[in-house]
Amino acid sequence: MTMTEPNAPAATSPHPTLDLHLRVWRQAGPAATGDFEDIEAPGISTEMSFLEMLDVVNERLVNAGEVPIAFDSDCREGICGSCSLMINGRAHGPEHGTATCQLHMRSFHDGDTISVEPWRAAAFPVVKDLVVDRSAFDRIIEAGGYISVSVGSAPDANDTPIPKTVSDTAFDAAACIGCGACVAACPNGAAQLFTAAKVAHLNLLPQGEPQRYERVEAMVDTMDGLFGSCSNHRECEASCPKEISVDFIALMNKDYLRAKFKNRRYLSRKP
Amino acid sequence: MSDITLDSKVPDYPVEEAWDRHKFDMKLVNPSNKRKYTIIVVGSGLAGSSAAATLAQLGYQVKVFTYHDSPRRAHSIAAQGGINAAKNYHGDGDSIWRLFYDTVKGGDFRSREANSYRLAQLSVNIIDQATAQGVPFAREYGGLLANRSFGGAQVSRTFYARGQTGQQLLLGAYQALAEQVGKGNVELYNRCEYVDQVVIDGRAAGIVVRDLLTGAVTSHGAHAVVLATGGYGNAYFLSTNAMACNVSAAWRAHRRGALFANPCYTQIHPTCIPSSDEFQSKLTLMSESLRNDGRIWVPVKQGDDRHPADIPESERDYYLERKYPSFGNLVPRDVASRNAKIAVDEGKGVGPLHNGVYLDFADAIDRLGADVISQRYGNLFQMYERITAEDPYQVPMRVFPAIHYTMGGLWVDYHLETTIPGLYAIGEANFSDQGANRLGASALMQALADGYFILPYTIGDSLAPRLGEPVPDTSHEAFTSAEAEVHDRYAGYLSVKGTRSVDWFHRELGKILWEYAGMERNRAGLEKALSEIPTLYEEFKGDMRVLGDDRSLNQSLERAGRVDDFFQLGQLLCQDALNRDESCGAHYRSEHETEDGEALRDDEHFSFVSAWEFAGDGQPEILHKEPLEFENIHLAQRSYK
Numbered sequence: 001m002t003m004t005e006p007n008a009p010a011a012t013s014p015h016p017t018l019d020l021h022l023r024v025w026r027q028a029g030p031a032a033t034g035d036f037e038d039i040e041a042p043g044i045s046t047e048m049s050f051l052e053m054l055d056v057v058n059e060r061l062v063n064a065g066e067v068p069i070a071f072d073s074d075c076r077e078g079i080c081g082s083c084s085l086m087i088n089g090r091a092h093g094p095e096h097g098t099a100t101c102q103l104h105m106r107s108f109h110d111g112d113t114i115s116v117e118p119w120r121a122a123a124f125p126v127v128k129d130l131v132v133d134r135s136a137f138d139r140i141i142e143a144g145g146y147i148s149v150s151v152g153s154a155p156d157a158n159d160t161p162i163p164k165t166v167s168d169t170a171f172d173a174a175a176c177i178g179c180g181a182c183v184a185a186c187p188n189g190a191a192q193l194f195t196a197a198k199v200a201h202l203n204l205l206p207q208g209e210p211q212r213y214e215r216v217e218a219m220v221d222t223m224d225g226l227f228g229s230c231s232n233h234r235e236c237e238a239s240c241p242k243e244i245s246v247d248f249i250a251l252m253n254k255d256y257l258r259a260k261f262k263n264r265r266y267l268s269r270k271p
Numbered sequence: 272m273s274d275i276t277l278d279s280k281v282p283d284y285p286v287e288e289a290w291d292r293h294k295f296d297m298k299l300v301n302p303s304n305k306r307k308y309t310i311i312v313v314g315s316g317l318a319g320s321s322a323a324a325t326l327a328q329l330g331y332q333v334k335v336f337t338y339h340d341s342p343r344r345a346h347s348i349a350a351q352g353g354i355n356a357a358k359n360y361h362g363d364g365d366s367i368w369r370l371f372y373d374t375v376k377g378g379d380f381r382s383r384e385a386n387s388y389r390l391a392q393l394s395v396n397i398i399d400q401a402t403a404q405g406v407p408f409a410r411e412y413g414g415l416l417a418n419r420s421f422g423g424a425q426v427s428r429t430f431y432a433r434g435q436t437g438q439q440l441l442l443g444a445y446q447a448l449a450e451q452v453g454k455g456n457v458e459l460y461n462r463c464e465y466v467d468q469v470v471i472d473g474r475a476a477g478i479v480v481r482d483l484l485t486g487a488v489t490s491h492g493a494h495a496v497v498l499a500t501g502g503y504g505n506a507y508f509l510s511t512n513a514m515a516c517n518v519s520a521a522w523r524a525h526r527r528g529a530l531f532a533n534p535c536y537t538q539i540h541p542t543c544i545p546s547s548d549e550f551q552s553k554l555t556l557m558s559e560s561l562r563n564d565g566r567i568w569v570p571v572k573q574g575d576d577r578h579p580a581d582i583p584e585s586e587r588d589y590y591l592e593r594k595y596p597s598f599g600n601l602v603p604r605d606v607a608s609r610n611a612k613i614a615v616d617e618g619k620g621v622g623p624l625h626n627g628v629y630l631d632f633a634d635a636i637d638r639l640g641a642d643v644i645s646q647r648y649g650n651l652f653q654m655y656e657r658i659t660a661e662d663p664y665q666v667p668m669r670v671f672p673a674i675h676y677t678m679g680g681l682w683v684d685y686h687l688e689t690t691i692p693g694l695y696a697i698g699e700a701n702f703s704d705q706g707a708n709r710l711g712a713s714a715l716m717q718a719l720a721d722g723y724f725i726l727p728y729t730i731g732d733s734l735a736p737r738l739g740e741p742v743p744d745t746s747h748e749a750f751t752s753a754e755a756e757v758h759d760r761y762a763g764y765l766s767v768k769g770t771r772s773v774d775w776f777h778r779e780l781g782k783i784l785w786e787y788a789g790m791e792r793n794r795a796g797l798e799k800a801l802s803e804i805p806t807l808y809e810e811f812k813g814d815m816r817v818l819g820d821d822r823s824l825n826q827s828l829e830r831a832g833r834v835d836d837f838f839q840l841g842q843l844l845c846q847d848a849l850n851r852d853e854s855c856g857a858h859y860r861s862e863h864e865t866e867d868g869e870a871l872r873d874d875e876h877f878s879f880v881s882a883w884e885f886a887g888d889g890q891p892e893i894l895h896k897e898p899l900e901f902e903n904i905h906l907a908q909r910s911y912k
Contacts (some may be wrong), residue, residue, distance in 0.1 A: 015548065019496045029823050047547040049658075055552050055774070062772040062827070067818045070826055072340065074513040075349045078654065079438055082344050095657075102657045127484060128824040135461065138341050142453030146446035147405045151723050154396075154403035158360060161414025171407040171432065174439060178343055207405050247444050 015045045018101060018108060022057065023115040024069055027126050034126065036115070046106040050093065051076060053105055054116075070129040076101040078241060081177035083129055084184070088118040091181035091239040099179060100242040109142045119184035123191070123227045136226045137194060144218035147208050160206050175202040175242040182236035182244075188228035193236035195223045196252035197244050203255055211213040213259035220256050275530070277882055280684040281385040286903050288367075290389045293685075294728055298735035300364040305330035309742050311478055311493040313520055315342030317437075317444055317715060318698025319499030320324040321722030324447035324697065327456035329727060334491060335448065335457055336480055337513060338464040338829075342551050343445045346501060346513040347718060350437025351558035351651065353421060353429035354401075354715040356394040361418055365426040367391045375904045377603050378678070378706020379800040379856035379870060380878070381536070384502045384903055385685060386703045390713075393720040398430055400723055404443040407513045408432050419647075420563060420601065421711040429712045434558055434651045440715055443599050444722070457483035464829065465500070465520045466760075467753045468527040468694065469743075475693035476743035479753045481761070483829060486821040488757050490750040492743035495693045495730055498524060499722065502677035502699040504537065506837040507789070508781025510674035511543055511556040517833035518840045521681050522701050529689040530882040530895060532682035532702035534840065535848035537856045538709055539790050541607035542676030544658055544668075545627040554673040555658055558651055559632070562607070564635035564644065565668070567591050569628050573618035579629060579667050590614060594867075598911040605708045605857045605870070606911055608672035612790050613868070615671065627669035636664065672790060676714060678857065679706045680845075682882040682897075686729035687721060690882075695730065702880070707856025761821050764831040766772065769814030773827055777834045780804065780841055782813055788845050793861045797849040801842065808838040843883055843892055850894065853877045865908065 020041040027034030032215070039061075053072050058068035074082040078099040085100045087093035093103045108114065116130065122134040176197040183191050199216050202208035230249065237246045248263050282293040300308070308331050315337040327333045339345060347569040359365040370391035375382055402408060404417070408430050409417040418427040432439040451457040460480065467479040469490065478494035503518035504510040525531045542561060543554045550821070568587045570849050575582065590610055592599045600607075611628045621624050636644055641664055645652070652663045670717050681696035683703055697717035705713065743750075787800035811834070819825040854863040854870035855877070863871040880897040 045548055045550075048550065049552075050838055052550060052552050059772050060765060062816055062818060065818070070442075070824055074339070074344055074515050075346060076514060077349050077555050078657075079435065080344045080346070080348050080513060082340070098657060100655070104657070104660070106660060131824060138343075138449060138452075138459075138461075141446060144453075146450040147403065148450060149400065149403040149447070150328055151400060151727070152396075154399040157358070157402035158399045158415050160402075162410060163414055164410045164412050167407055167410045167414075168745060170405075171439075174405075174407050174442065175435065177438075178341065201407070202405050205405050205407070207403055243334060260309040 009227040015047045015080070015092070017043045017045050018105060018110045018112070020044055020108065021113040023113065025117045025131070026069070026129055029128055030125055033118045044102070044105055048105045049076065049101055050105065051101050057122035072131050073101055078102040079177060081179040084119050084132065084179060084181070086119065086184060088115055091119070091185040092241050095271040097241060097243045099177070111117050119180055121180070121183045121189035123189060124180060124183060136176070137178050137180065137191070139226060140191065140195055140219050140222050141198065143222035144211070144215040145202070146209065147202055162206060166204055170201050171203040173197045173204070173244065173248050176244055177242060179241060181239045181241060183227065186228065187233055187235065188231055191223050191227040192230040192249045193240065193244060193246065195219050196248040199252040199255065200248040203251070212255060216252060216255040217259045220252065273467070275690060275884060277682070277895055278684060279897060280686055281381060281383065282685070285386045286385055288407065289385050290361060290392060291905055296678070297728060297732040300731045300735050302330055303739055306332060307738065308332065309334065309493045310495045310730065311491060311496065312337065312497045312499060313478065314345065314499035314501060314700070315339065315445070315448065316345035316347035316499060316501060316698060317441055317718035318722040319345070319497070320431070320441065320444035321719050322446040322497055322692070322697060322726050323457055324444060325723050325727045326450050326730070327451035327738055333451070333457045334460065334466055334493065336460045336478070338462060338483060340461055341459070342448055342459070343442060345441060346516055347441045347715065348438045349513065350715055351434045351556065352560040352870070353419065353431035353436045353712040354440065355421070355428050355710070355712040356398045356430055356716070357391055357428060358395055358398060360416060360429050362742070363426045365428050365660050369426065369534065370394060370428065372904055373710060375706065376909060377900070378708055379872065380706065380874070380901060380906050381855050381899065382704055382706030383899065384901060390704045390717055390720050390723070393724045394716050396724055397716060399441055401443050405577045405746045406432065406439045419560060421559060424710065429560070431560065434648060435562070437715060438790065440719065444719070466523065466757050466832065468496070468524040468691070468781065469749050470527050470691055471743060471747060471749045472480055475691050476747070476749065477745060479750070479757055484824050484857060486761070486823065488754050490745035490754060492745050492750070494734055494737060494740065494742065495695065497695040497697060497726065498681065498700050499852060500695045500700045502680065504674045504677050504836070506780070506841050507674045507784045508778045509546065509551065509554050509555050509785070511540060514553065517836065519833050519836045521696065522836040522840055524681060524689065524691065524694060526885050527691065528885070529691050530682040530884055531679070531843065531879050532882045533679035533707070533847065534844040535788070535851055535858050536678035536707050536856065537674060537844070538604060538676040539672040541604055541611055541672050541706040542630060542670040543673035543675070544655065545622055545624065545671040547624070555654070556673070556675060557655060557668065557670060559604065561630060561648060561651060561668070564639070564647065565600065565630040565632050566634060567600055567607070567628055567630055569614045569619040569621060574625070575619070579621070579631070588619070595911045602911045603708060603710060603812065608790055608812060609859060611670070613671055622669045627671045627869060630670045631667035631669040632663060633667070633861060660690070674785070674789070676709055678707060678709055680703065682880065687726050688733065693733065694766050695726060696827040697726050761828060761832065764815065764817045765821060765830060767813065767815050769816045771814055771816060773815055773817060773830045773834050776807065777830070777837065779807055780834070780838060783807070784841055784844070786795050788848050791859050791861050794849065797845050800845045801849065804842050804845065805837065808887070811838060846892065847881055847883065851877055851881065869909065872908070
């Protein structure tokens, strides 16, 4: 369908515009059968973000009496991890290190056909249209992705100096936004990069040392129960909007093996 | 219902001893009795997650509700710059007293002294707690924690985690919450939106929620309810808030009897990326920390469309440095914002739409090198480039103010309890600590002080005498009638079948609010807004078009409920702004300014908190006043010169 309703806002854009053909996955509910729907999107400004383009398409759908496309988004600054979308088969679209909400239409060309799908992974069932359920990630964090500190019992923050390099590396891992692109991009639907990012963040820090081995064991075992297995395709790293390195997976595997093969009572005393 | 007396419950001790001595005065709940109490926490941002985790650690039965798919998505995650703490790790003269002073002064003497002092006092504990949880704050090469300075302060007291401080602090609190969920101490309800407050015999008895995936409306009873549901900046449509941020929880509680305080105190953040188009969905903030190294300027000449590199020094106006030599680019947010507006209004705005000012890093890059600048702000520069396709290492950033934070919120006493006993409000959802303007890096501090260190103590004081009381029964008429009202309300939105989308109405409401109740207000404009908003609201109710059904995920229907509440709040916001016939902090009435163009307070008539009571649909809200007294910090005209 083509829609150019009077209050469609795109006409006021001072920027170049694109006429696009969208192929959007529509699925009424978790149990319904889904399919692609062809939607024309003329007059899209190059300055819009991808999600603003979908906002405009939705407003036009509503004006035409059609149910708008459901999709997740919140902060639209690339930090909350709500947005997802397989765009032309790539998690978060064509730009490297960019979440869908930060992807701008200047990355596309006039006349392009763009396919838009939800994350595809067994652990992330489709809720509606482009929305999936990612709560399996929460189960992994609940299993051990924390450092236990009763409120009120913390020592002074400067009591434990941490080498800047260690702290910076922990931070590189901690930058994960939990969007699930790694799982969606993985041919096996594995969650190694997500899990490893949290394991590495906490296990690298001295504060995380006391629970290091329990943590990695509990998190990996929970992950294995929910997600597929890693076979080193490294698609996760390539699709990660925060460019988190697969090196952290090696670190997680090392700690996991140590947790399994050594005597934990002694191990927890000696890093 | 005008028999309400606002008892702030501020303890009668000297301000620096008040909290510690008051903690001893409060009643305690025996550790083995805590599990006999059920507490509901709504919202999972910094305040909600930290409160829920701490309450569960203490042994209470906790239920957490969030409309997100995971607690980790809450908008606290987007805070960039940092968190203040009076650690004085760098020996530059900081102290709890100085942070207290800066907060009260920065809030333009419209906060409660005792609350602001307690906030400053607890700031140091937050850093300890977060560090122990593994929050990777920036460090020096010696391994100790680094600090930077932030607007409105002359010391370096801001702890930061690159430009992702909110993210890292929220993940710390979320992980603490997840630990309690995993251990079975917290029941987590995600994609579940609070839609009404239930009050029985004058006490908070529980809440009504709507499952966003199925549309099911259910009730949950509790001994106490904690709202940690954030601010209402999205009433303006364009703001730096996330798309789903809304006022509905606070507003629904307000309609059930909780007073709403100072709704006109809305903060404009000076450095956001200017909007590029009419259909822009939100504005993106660039951290205030950038003003540490960036210099703000506009061309001296109006309509100067030359490339910034072609404009010589002599034809640039570094207006903040010129007007405020001692604070320079680090003046507080309200001052920086207003001056940007003045420059743009004078026709000196830059960029294709002439709607911004420059934030220029050329001098800092010359002085420190691009590497240092990249370490400090790399991710912000990258974010800017993604959005604008301009490289801030080469071309100055363009920035303009945008609605960012709301100091107003539910009225709470020193215990963070609203005027409905048993209903608490924490974080941005309450009004208490920031006054009429919040200093940079103080929002994260307040949310975590409330959640980790204040609420878990104060809630016990009111729970202790209620030992043995059962959880309110959700078959009570108050619950069932509230559920029926919710059903009717949402069915009502679907049945209008009008011609315009909910977003269209929201955008129009936002334009009115920004025009007349934005950065600058005056009587004529506010009166205009107060006549236009009700008309638009009637149109909204009669002409909205919400498609789909209420038995599955329906994002338009969710928004209809939120925009409905924004309309009601928007009117109160304008009414409060009209009533407060003075300028203070972020509330700038153009009738009241000093000769230098600063906010001119009227302490004689307006040194009070405005707390509004809902009196029924179509009825004017009733104003209650909590007088503010300043015993420790002398009332003074703010000066940042």
